[in-house]
Amino acid sequence: MLYFSKLRIFLIxxxxxxxxxxxxxxxxxxxxxxxxxxxxxGLDLQGGSYLLLEIDxxxxxxxxxxxxxxxxxxxxxxxxxxxxxxxxxxxTLSFSVDNQFxxxxxxEFTDENSSINPYYPTFKTHQLDIEEVNNVFxxxxxxxxxxxxxxxxxxxxxxxxxxxxxxxGTNEPNILKRGNDRILVELPGLDDPMRVKTxxxxxxxxxxxxxxxxxxxxxxxxxxxxxxxxxxxNVSKRIILSGDNLLDAQPRMNSETNExxxxxxxxxxxxxxxxxxxxxxxxxxxxxxxxxxxxSAPVIRDTIASGSGQISGGFTFQSATDLALLLRSGALPxxxxxxxxxxxxxxxxxxxxxAGIIALIIGFILVIVFILMKYKIxxxxxxxTLIINLFLLVGILTIFEATLTLPGIAGIILxxxxxxxxxxxxxxxxxxxxxxxxxxxIAFDSGYTKSRTAILDANITxxxxxxxxxxxxxxxIKGFSxxxxxxxxxxxxxxxxxARLLTVLYVSKNKDKExxxx
Amino acid sequence: MIAFNKYYNKFNILSISLVIVSLFLLTFKGLNFGxxxxxxxxxxxxxxxxxxxxSSLRDNLNQMNLGDVSVKNFGNENDFLIKFENNxxxxxxxxxxxxxxxxxxxNFDFRRVENVGPKVSAxxxxxxxxxxxxxxxxxxxxxxxxxxxQFSLGxxxxxxxxxxxxxxxxxxxxxxxxxxxxAAVLTIVGYSMNDTVVIFDRVRENxxxxxxxxxxxxxxISINETLSRTLITSITxxxxxxxxxxFGGEILKGFSxxxxxxxxxxxxxxxxxxxxxxxxxxxxxKTVLKDDKD
Numbered sequence: 165m166l167y168f169s170k171l172r173i174f175l176i177x178x179x180x181x182x183x184x185x186x187x188x189x190x191x192x193x194x195x196x197x198x199x200x201x202x203x204x205x206g207l208d209l210q211g212g213s214y215l216l217l218e219i220d221x222x223x224x225x226x227x228x229x230x231x232x233x234x235x236x237x238x239x240x241x242x243x244x245x246x247x248x249x250x251x252x253x254x255x256t257l258s259f260s261v262d263n264q265f266x267x268x269x270x271x272e273f274t275d276e277n278s279s280i281n282p283y284y285p286t287f288k289t290h291q292l293d294i295e296e297v298n299n300v301f302x303x304x305x306x307x308x309x310x311x312x313x314x315x316x317x318x319x320x321x322x323x324x325x326x327x328x329x330x331x332x333g334t335n336e337p338n339i340l341k342r343g344n345d346r347i348l349v350e351l352p353g354l355d356d357p358m359r360v361k362t363x364x365x366x367x368x369x370x371x372x373x374x375x376x377x378x379x380x381x382x383x384x385x386x387x388x389x390x391x392x393x394x395x396x397x398n399v400s401k402r403i404i405l406s407g408d409n410l411l412d413a414q415p416r417m418n419s420e421t422n423e424x425x426x427x428x429x430x431x432x433x434x435x436x437x438x439x440x441x442x443x444x445x446x447x448x449x450x451x452x453x454x455x456x457x458x459x460s461a462p463v464i465r466d467t468i469a470s471g472s473g474q475i476s477g478g479f480t481f482q483s484a485t486d487l488a489l490l491l492r493s494g495a496l497p498x499x500x501x502x503x504x505x506x507x508x509x510x511x512x513x514x515x516x517x518x519a520g521i522i523a524l525i526i527g528f529i530l531v532i533v534f535i536l537m538k539y540k541i542x543x544x545x546x547x548x549t550l551i552i553n554l555f556l557l558v559g560i561l562t563i564f565e566a567t568l569t570l571p572g573i574a575g576i577i578l579x580x581x582x583x584x585x586x587x588x589x590x591x592x593x594x595x596x597x598x599x600x601x602x603x604x605x606i607a608f609d610s611g612y613t614k615s616r617t618a619i620l621d622a623n624i625t626x627x628x629x630x631x632x633x634x635x636x637x638x639x640x641i642k643g644f645s646x647x648x649x650x651x652x653x654x655x656x657x658x659x660x661x662x663a664r665l666l667t668v669l670y671v672s673k674n675k676d677k678e679x680x681x682x
Numbered sequence: 683m684i685a686f687n688k689y690y691n692k693f694n695i696l697s698i699s700l701v702i703v704s705l706f707l708l709t710f711k712g713l714n715f716g717x718x719x720x721x722x723x724x725x726x727x728x729x730x731x732x733x734x735x736x737s738s739l740r741d742n743l744n745q746m747n748l749g750d751v752s753v754k755n756f757g758n759e760n761d762f763l764i765k766f767e768n769n770x771x772x773x774x775x776x777x778x779x780x781x782x783x784x785x786x787x788x789n790f791d792f793r794r795v796e797n798v799g800p801k802v803s804a805x806x807x808x809x810x811x812x813x814x815x816x817x818x819x820x821x822x823x824x825x826x827x828x829x830x831x832q833f834s835l836g837x838x839x840x841x842x843x844x845x846x847x848x849x850x851x852x853x854x855x856x857x858x859x860x861x862x863x864x865a866a867v868l869t870i871v872g873y874s875m876n877d878t879v880v881i882f883d884r885v886r887e888n889x890x891x892x893x894x895x896x897x898x899x900x901x902x903i904s905i906n907e908t909l910s911r912t913l914i915t916s917i918t919x920x921x922x923x924x925x926x927x928x929f930g931g932e933i934l935k936g937f938s939x940x941x942x943x944x945x946x947x948x949x950x951x952x953x954x955x956x957x958x959x960x961x962x963x964x965x966x967x968k969t970v971l972k973d974d975k976d
Contacts, residue, residue, distance in 0.1 A: 361772075502772070502797070504799060504802040505795065507795040508793070509791065512726065512793040519931035523929040526925045526928075526929050531921050538914060574937060577925060578869070581918045581919040581920070581921060581923065582919055582922075584914070592908075592910055592914075596907065618879070624824065625875040629871055632820065636809050637864075638806075638861070640862070644865050
């Protein structure tokens with residue numbers, strides 16, 4: 165127990181020195197990537213915004229079922245089966261057929277290689293559930309169907325969110341999936357998330373549709389409000405063009421009207437359709453609809469065959485820029501709701517760092533002074549160990565480029581307070597042993613041996629708590645569990661290697677001294 | 683040697699009363715949940731204008747129909763904490779800013795904004811309760827593997843005592859329960875367990891060492907033998923925590939306070955609950971010898 169080989173002493177010194185250098189490197193800047201590792205500051209310390217977005221999938225489900233009605237109708241039409249009363253009601257698709265076709269319909273839907281009801285070969289369950297009640301078939305998404313739908317809309321939404329945030333140009337955003345219908349966005353350094361929130365809150369579903377005065381449109385019509393006023397217009401449901409056909413959109417100044425507009429360029433298909441619609445519809449009003457509201461509804465004066473055009477709608481330069489950005493990055497598959505937001509201003513972050521460091525220094529000094537008074541020489545050893553322990557802890561966090569949060573700093577301070585426990589357990593045990601044992605070396609040796617289980621127990625219990633917190637906690641709390649958990653390992657290392665080494669060196673020089681530890 | 687065992691009965695009665703009072707408080711007064719668990723909006727505001735004070739802020743915000751708005755000082759007299767319940771309006775923060783600008787122009791700054799929706803707060807509460815339950819269960823399993831069942835029961839009762847009384851004190855003082863308090867409670871669970879295990883280790887060692895001393899005496903010897911360690915560790919931990927409490931900023935106040943309570947209760951319970959359970963269950967040399975034969 166009390167013997168250290170030269171190699172071990174060398175290795176221990178090397179490890180300690182390494183971590184002291186790594187920990188100190190946080191204070192300097194290196195050009196070399198390998199050396200330039202730093203602890204990341206959490207959003208609560210550097211300031212920034214944390215947004216949790218939830219995808220509202222109900223319109224997607226509705227839309228997909230709507231599309232399915234067409235698919236199903238065509239599919240069975242080709243098989244010469246007539247479906248009657250095919251309709252979508254309360255998010256359930258229903259239809260009925262002649263008695264003779266009933267079994268055939270069920271077979272079509274439950275066949276393992278069904279083309280109308282896929283997924284079975286991959287997921288061992290179908291995309292759609294079908295049931296028959298009183299001669300009426302009800303079709304709905306199965307659980308797997310819903311899961312696939314959610315995952316794919318999450319993938320799309322993530323991509324669009326990323327594009328929009330990249331366009332704004334915030335530094336090092338963090339955009340992650342959470343569950344199957346949520347997206348987490350972390351924006352360091354952003355203290356006013358208003359613009360981001362507005363941009364993410366818009367689905368940006370753009371359509372061009374004719375304004376009609378009659379209700380007799382084969383596609384149906386709907387009344388839509390204008391963005392800027394409470395006026396309404398009757399708009400056809402037939403979509404001439406959608407945002408998918410846009411290649412580019414930019415804010416511009418219209419030199420004739422002196423108005424800010426958004427100019428757009430269409431892809432080939434879009435340009436063709438736009439040309440056709442504008443040539444047929446001269447004199448009609450074309451409504452430009454964004455997320456169910458009419459931005460403007462200009463009268464078509466001429467055929468537009470160039471595949472480019474302008475949207476005007478009383479924009480400021482800012483709102484034109486934002487609209488252009490939204491149109492460029494594409495429409496979200498479904499609306500996003502911000503269900504959690506946490507924003508910390510950079511000032512508060514700086515204040516928190518300062519307060520955390522002051523608390524750390526004062527806590528450290530208090531503990532050091534107390535231990536020094538209590539244990540004298542061995543207090544110096546404990547304190548030296550404590551300092552190296554701190555370097556080890558910061559060093560490990562640096563190597564892994566871990567994220568330090570305010571509760572994380574609290575975890576470091578708490579580690580300082582609790583780390584002395586192991587040394588105290590050992591020293592108190594040695595004191596007890598010295599009462600019956602005159603030989604210093606033997607007393608120290610058995611002191612270390614006999615206190616070992618208690619030390620392990622003590623640290624395992626704290627480690628268990630830290631592990632649970634790490635997996636259950638979020639954001640700042642995770643930072644706390646991280647420093648607390650890593651602190652346990654560095655404490656054990658520093659107590660069993662560094663403190664013991666120093667103790668051994670001192671005791672073997674003062675073997676015969678009485679009252680070595682008091 | 684201090685005769686801790688003379689007060690076993692008295693402190694048991696005290697602990698039982700404390701737990702009952704705490705449970706009573708938790709049932710009838712309840713906990714003051716922060717927005718993490720209740721949902722709602724929190725704004726930390728710093729002013730550079732003496733016109734801004736609690737009542738002028740409250741008057742201003744009351745004009746906006748936000749429902750129940752609470753305005754408090756936060757740390758010093760220029761900092762305020764504004765809280766209100768969930769609001770359907772997505773742009774509420776911006777609107778509040780504009781509204782306040784009318785009265786106070788630009789003489790304030792939103793230092794922190796937190797907005798937790800009802801769904802998220804319900805999930806956070808659920809995962810907090812799960813985290814504490816899992817922690818207690820893991821400690822139970824750990825102590826059950828390490829010690830005989832009598833010891834396990836003692837340690838777990840001590841643990842429940844600490845968690846319940848700490849939460850009871852939070853209820854009594856109306857202190858806010860937020861995510862960091864969950865972290866504090868979990869750390870308390872670890873700390874309390876740690877303290878108990880160190881004494882139990884010694885009790886078991888002494889049971890093997892002295893064959894003729896009764897558990898009533900034996901626990902007292904063990905408590906005394908480990909007392910200086912118990913005190914030194916509690917003191918250094920408390921020094922660290924008090925330093926966080928006084929210098930670590932307002933945000934960590936609740937966390938460090940909960941930990942201070944927890945460390946005090948944890949130290950107390952490992953002496954006066956964990957050990958008295960051993961005495962009441964008449965743990966003897968046989969209890970540990972039987973284990974050795976297995």
